[in-house]
Amino acid sequence: MRFRDVSEVRLPEAGPAAGVDGLTGATTARPSTPPKPAAAYPVKQPFTWWTRRRGYLLYMLREFTAVGIAAWMILFLVEIARARHGTGGYQPFGGPLFIAVGVVCLVLALWHSYTFLSLAGLIMRIPLGDRTVSPRLIVSVMYGGLVAVTAVIAALLIWGGA
Amino acid sequence: MPQTITLSVTRFDPDRDSEPHPQSYEVPFQEDWVVLDALNWVKAHVDGSVNYRWSCRMGICGSCGMNVNGRPKLGCSAFLRDYLPGPIVVEPMANFPVVRDLVVDISSFMDKLKWVKPWIIREETAVGPGEHRQTPAQIDQYRQFSMCINCMLCYSACPVIPIEPEFVGPAAIALARRYELDSRDRAGQERLRTLTGSDAIWDCSFVGECSAVCPKGVDPAKAIQQTKFESTLGMLLPWGGR
Numbered sequence: 001m002r003f004r005d006v007s008e009v010r011l012p013e014a015g016p017a018a019g020v021d022g023l024t025g026a027t028t029a030r031p032s033t034p035p036k037p038a039a040a041y042p043v044k045q046p047f048t049w050w051t052r053r054r055g056y057l058l059y060m061l062r063e064f065t066a067v068g069i070a071a072w073m074i075l076f077l078v079e080i081a082r083a084r085h086g087t088g089g090y091q092p093f094g095g096p097l098f099i100a101v102g103v104v105c106l107v108l109a110l111w112h113s114y115t116f117l118s119l120a121g122l123i124m125r126i127p128l129g130d131r132t133v134s135p136r137l138i139v140s141v142m143y144g145g146l147v148a149v150t151a152v153i154a155a156l157l158i159w160g161g162a
Numbered sequence: 163m164p165q166t167i168t169l170s171v172t173r174f175d176p177d178r179d180s181e182p183h184p185q186s187y188e189v190p191f192q193e194d195w196v197v198l199d200a201l202n203w204v205k206a207h208v209d210g211s212v213n214y215r216w217s218c219r220m221g222i223c224g225s226c227g228m229n230v231n232g233r234p235k236l237g238c239s240a241f242l243r244d245y246l247p248g249p250i251v252v253e254p255m256a257n258f259p260v261v262r263d264l265v266v267d268i269s270s271f272m273d274k275l276k277w278v279k280p281w282i283i284r285e286e287t288a289v290g291p292g293e294h295r296q297t298p299a300q301i302d303q304y305r306q307f308s309m310c311i312n313c314m315l316c317y318s319a320c321p322v323i324p325i326e327p328e329f330v331g332p333a334a335i336a337l338a339r340r341y342e343l344d345s346r347d348r349a350g351q352e353r354l355r356t357l358t359g360s361d362a363i364w365d366c367s368f369v370g371e372c373s374a375v376c377p378k379g380v381d382p383a384k385a386i387q388q389t390k391f392e393s394t395l396g397m398l399l400p401w402g403g404r
Contacts (some may be wrong), residue, residue: 038177040266041174041259042259049321050321053233056369059370123388123390125388130300131299131302
């Protein structure tokens with residue numbers, strides 16, 4: 001048995017070929033330019049794309065939490081500016097509105113920390129010989145660090161100013 | 163158990179239509195049918211003009227990517243029974259130009275894939291004779307990222323692609339990462355330079371949906387974030403680079 005030599009195979013050339021029309025018998029000529037391909041429908045993303053799936057919505061929420069943290073930092077800077085002439089006559093922010101804003105900012109900051117620290121195990125790849133450090137261990141160390149730093153700052157705030 | 167289920171399929175003929183539109187078909191409901199079976203039934207019995215890509219029917223070739231009820235899925239692994247009582251909305255993959263019906267133009271992805279050089283690069287021009295041995299632990303480093311079948315569902319789920327069309331995208335970066343972690347490869351730094359340049363890892367804002375829709379558990383988001391972390395370490399610490 002002999003396989004057909006691939007050099008004998010002739011693929012048809014793109015576009016209509018010159019030849020004889022089977023119906024009318026008229027000779028048809030090859031067009032001078034190949035037919036223009038029809039245009040594909042372009043990519044379009046609606047403004048409300050982030051409402052289409054829960055994952056998109058959670059992503060937007062995660063990113064939005066940074067706004068709360070930024071707002072709190074601005075408040076903090078304003079507070080420092082107000083205290084620049086010393087403690088005499090200085091009145092810190094207070095009242096129900098300030099407390100409400102503080103609680104909202106705290107919730108946003110906690111959510112931001114939770115999403116960030118939970119993903120740390122995925123993001124960080126720490127080689128350990130032929131293996132890598134377990135993601136669960138990385139996340140545990142991250143949360144441990146958060147608790148430790150929070151405790152140190154709390155201790156400074158409670159006892160440091162005394 | 164219903165006798166039939168409604169399939170709403172996006173149709174688009176660039177010669178006639180100004181934009182895609184849905185067309186409904188009633189297809190027999192079978193417990194073991196997937197969306198691809200339903201489309202094949204429509205093409206064989208109702209409307210032979212419906213266009214879509216498919217090949218292996220077993221989640222290996224990655225040809226039959228489409229959006230099923232708004233979620234990027236392989237048509238061969240989306241069971242009709244999971245969408246009862248219907249209708250099942252079948253659309254072309256998002257974030258790709260639509261050529262016809264469910265067929266999208268994937269040429270941009272093919273260019274991006276070549277750009278990251280998804281093959282083993284060594285100093286010698288050809289792989290020498292003999293074995294290039296790896297321990298199971300070395301294989302484990304990249305095994306997950308080697309499972310990619312180039313189905314492009316991750317591109318369909320990524321909201322960055324329509325905003326940054328030049329973004330090299332999740333699958334291509336995951337494949338680059340796969341070779342970067344391969345102990346036989348010698349182009350780790352070259353790949354890292356490519357990936358940390360423009361239109362690559364820093365375009366990703368970590369939505370994470372690429373990993374959520376991946377039918378093979380490749381987790382491209384992990385590949386991208388790990389590359390970000392390592393490149394940052396390489397910049398900050400003298401011993402940070404591998």
